[in-house]
Amino acid sequence: MDKILLGHGSGGKLMYELIKKYIAPIFELPSLMDSAIVSLNHSGKIAITTDSYTVSPIFFPGGDIGDLAINGTVNDLAVVGAVPLYLTVGFILEEGFPLSDFEKILSSISSSAKKAGVKIVAGDTKVVDKGKGDGIFINTSGIGVIPEGVELSPLKIEMGDKILISGSIGNHGIAVMSERNGFTFEPPVLSDTRALNGLIDQIMKEFTPFVKVMRDPTRGGLATTLKELALESLKDILIYESAIPLHDTVKGACELLGLDPLYVANEGIFVAIVKADVAEKILQLMKSHPFGEESAIIGEVTGKGGKVLLKTFIGGTRIVDMLPGEQLPRIC
Amino acid sequence: MDKILLGHGSGGKLMYELIKKYIAPIFELPSLMDSAIVSLNHSGKIAITTDSYTVSPIFFPGGDIGDLAINGTVNDLAVVGAVPLYLTVGFILEEGFPLSDFEKILSSISSSAKKAGVKIVAGDTKVVDKGKGDGIFINTSGIGVIPEGVELSPLKIEMGDKILISGSIGNHGIAVMSERNGFTFEPPVLSDTRALNGLIDQIMKEFTPFVKVMRDPTRGGLATTLKELALESLKDILIYESAIPLHDTVKGACELLGLDPLYVANEGIFVAIVKADVAEKILQLMKSHPFGEESAIIGEVTGKGGKVLLKTFIGGTRIVDMLPGEQLPRIC
Structure with a gap:
């Protein structure tokens, strides 16, 4: 099996195996639960952001959709003065998308997150039928804490x-x-x-x-x-x-x-x-x-x-x- | 103009107008900034979740992709014992998607969020070329606070x-x-x-x-x-x-x-x-x-x-x- 199948998004065994084998080991996912539970140790303000990435082509000189998704969300938090901490990653894969490309992108995601010092704590994978997507779309959302005294406007x-x-x-x-x-x-x-x-x-x-x-x-x-x-x-x-x-x-x-x-x-x-x-x-x-x-x-x-x-x-x-x-x- | 155009996702004037006219009034978006800034007033644990919605068809008996996206994310937070507070919503629209359908979905999103008592604080809109998507995909991410003493496992x-x-x-x-x-x-x-x-x-x-x-x-x-x-x-x-x-x-x-x-x-x-x-x-x-x-x-x-x-x-x-x-x- 070297391509994404519709069954990879149906919530059953295939999806479980895809997550276990490809996604969980690369991300810092604490579990396969519906939500991740984390500590902020911060009682002040937080920043929340979301972005979907649909760049075409997905690989380009200097990066790919995976780096872009992590860095973009980190930057959206940083420019409002927040310290980025936790990210979520949601994939919309098209049936037939090569698993080898998915692996490359997961690896970019993982290394970009490490470089930026943020943790990916929750994920989601959906698969759409061939012709109803474009290989891969990624949504990244993130939260960060706003240090005391920071108020940009x-x-x-x-x-x-x-x-x-x-x-x-x-x-x-x-x-x-x-x-x-x-x-x-x-x-x-x-x-x-x-x-x-x-x-x-x-x-x-x-x-x-x-x-x-x-x-x-x-x-x-x-x-x-x-x-x-x-x-x-x-x-x-x-x-x-x-x-x-x-x-x-x-x-x-x-x-x-x-x-x-x-x-x-x-x-x-x-x-x-x-x-x-x-x-x-x-x-x-x-x-x-x-x-x-x-x-x-x-x-x-x-x-x-x-x-x-x-x-x-x-x-x-x-x-x-x-x-x-x-x-x-x-x-x- | 009654359909989504590629330009609605290019970050320029058309997108600005789409957000101003359709999205901002319906959501509780505090601003058009990269990230929303909110207070949690909670120093304990928080729950974070993400989900993409690709349901087909987007309107079905009893609901639509908009209700589904809000309720699904609220429920993912609730079942881990969190009190859901803030949601983000990311749209991937296909060029040619009817604006009237988008309005209906925005209205479902707004009313579901109100019913659930959560605030939508950040959003994102991307447009993909005709044939590279399927009308509308929605990603919702959310955070909630875990009350003291709650630890489900x-x-x-x-x-x-x-x-x-x-x-x-x-x-x-x-x-x-x-x-x-x-x-x-x-x-x-x-x-x-x-x-x-x-x-x-x-x-x-x-x-x-x-x-x-x-x-x-x-x-x-x-x-x-x-x-x-x-x-x-x-x-x-x-x-x-x-x-x-x-x-x-x-x-x-x-x-x-x-x-x-x-x-x-x-x-x-x-x-x-x-x-x-x-x-x-x-x-x-x-x-x-x-x-x-x-x-x-x-x-x-x-x-x-x-x-x-x-x-x-x-x-x-x-x-x-x-x-x-x-x-x-x-x-x-």
């Missing part, structure tokens, strides 16, 4: 605050698009999928009172994330095109594909809006972390409103809106 | 303990199968989808020390659940066919479809293994609750081992194993 954004970014943009989206369309670039563009909780933890330990809000610019890219922050804070944000870290290959690929890198998905960077007078210090700390070497200050908060303005390379200014419709479907 | 099961069931078996599976195959029964068979936390809460308030373990016999049915409990406790369980509540229409439908009702999925009942001398009292309490009127004592723990034995109507005894392969795919 776009409402804290003030005039003069600086906009920091932790790395170069567009890598994930271009890596997936290149795999999907059979392009190769030299050097190859790799997805930036990685867990940001380590880097964010360092910032929060030292600079909590000065960090207003953080976000990870995934689907919709940097532009959409900044526009959301502008709308939620009713502040204008000005960014400098020349300051935004962007690899030449990604830039070239975007030109080739007719994409604007500002709207291309990222999976391993975050944006932080911080008080101006510590921005440089935070930047130095970020640059000293392996996942923040390309960090940069890319702009500032310039007034009331809700607009995002981009100062272009050639000196013009244009309004940046959200991604208007679909640019890159199934990118995560 | 199959390891607590002892010789003589009684097996209680809270309602009649097979209703959900047959309701879905009838809809899938275009059968109608007189009276119609309705899914038993409902939230069991209210009834379980009453039992736990009064009888915590006497309840060994609870489970909801969903996929794989009552037989699979009992076999799992027997294996985990290494105890033999004897059940009496004549004591198991089963509606005549469901029995007839099972005969017609060649199904064994012991393996047919349920979505609104649970099994409890309890100390013998309070079993009758717990039964009376269960019968007095609207969701437990059909409760019954269906068997007992008879020795060491790991087997489930069924005393049949005609007086024979047969070994009950897990559902061997697939019986009813995509039943939840």
Whole structure:
């Protein structure tokens, strides 16, 4: 047996064996119970998040759907200031999906969770008939604890605050698009999928009172994330095109594909809006972390409103809106 | 616009509008942030669970995929003794899925959550291309708090303990199968989808020390659940066919479809293994609750081992194993 069968999702013996043989040994599942029971040792606030992953193709340069699912959920917790602790993983498998691919993905999940320092405590597996799914979809949900005193909010954004970014943009989206369309670039563009909780933890330990809000610019890219922050804070944000870290290959690929890198998905960077007078210090700390070497200050908060303005390379200014419709479907 | 478009999942303006217009008003989403932040006011243990729902068809007699997703996750928390509090909901929509169906399902989700007394705090929406999904899949994850002193485990099961069931078996599976195959029964068979936390809460308030373990016999049915409990406790369980509540229409439908009702999925009942001398009292309490009127004592723990034995109507005894392969795919 080397493929997923419908019976693997029917709750009977086949499913029990699939879980026992493939899933349980790799995850840190404490039991096969309906729910996992864990201790938080924390009486304050917690953060809860959920994400489904439908990326196509499921394997791409720099990662796969398994890494993505773990890192994405870890990052969603980390950017609200939470310390990610426990994750759940739900699989929707298509009948006929190769068990060898499933094993590879389980292994990515396991190693990403270990790297991020989170435990996978509950899982679920469903199988849909051939033609009613697309190999594998993964849902990851997670919880983390919010340390005392941490309260990030776009409402804290003030005039003069600086906009920091932790790395170069567009890598994930271009890596997936290149795999999907059979392009190769030299050097190859790799997805930036990685867990940001380590880097964010360092910032929060030292600079909590000065960090207003953080976000990870995934689907919709940097532009959409900044526009959301502008709308939620009713502040204008000005960014400098020349300051935004962007690899030449990604830039070239975007030109080739007719994409604007500002709207291309990222999976391993975050944006932080911080008080101006510590921005440089935070930047130095970020640059000293392996996942923040390309960090940069890319702009500032310039007034009331809700607009995002981009100062272009050639000196013009244009309004940046959200991604208007679909640019890159199934990118995560 | 009356159908889901790929752009609804791309993280841009269309998705933002979908969430604002359809999803946010119905759910109790505190914000559009990556993670929801909530207070638990509880420093003890918590329960975490996840489930994906791929039921086909999505609307069936007595419920739809929306009710099912909420009630199923609430029940998974309740049967481990947790008080369910917060749920997340992740949608995987297929391009072309009618928005009117999505609205109906959102409304079921909202009303089921209200009935169960849980809050939906985070959500996610992905769209896959036409032909790569099946209308709608839903993942629900949830957390609940475990009250001080509650510690259910199959390891607590002892010789003589009684097996209680809270309602009649097979209703959900047959309701879905009838809809899938275009059968109608007189009276119609309705899914038993409902939230069991209210009834379980009453039992736990009064009888915590006497309840060994609870489970909801969903996929794989009552037989699979009992076999799992027997294996985990290494105890033999004897059940009496004549004591198991089963509606005549469901029995007839099972005969017609060649199904064994012991393996047919349920979505609104649970099994409890309890100390013998309070079993009758717990039964009376269960019968007095609207969701437990059909409760019954269906068997007992008879020795060491790991087997489930069924005393049949005609007086024979047969070994009950897990559902061997697939019986009813995509039943939840």
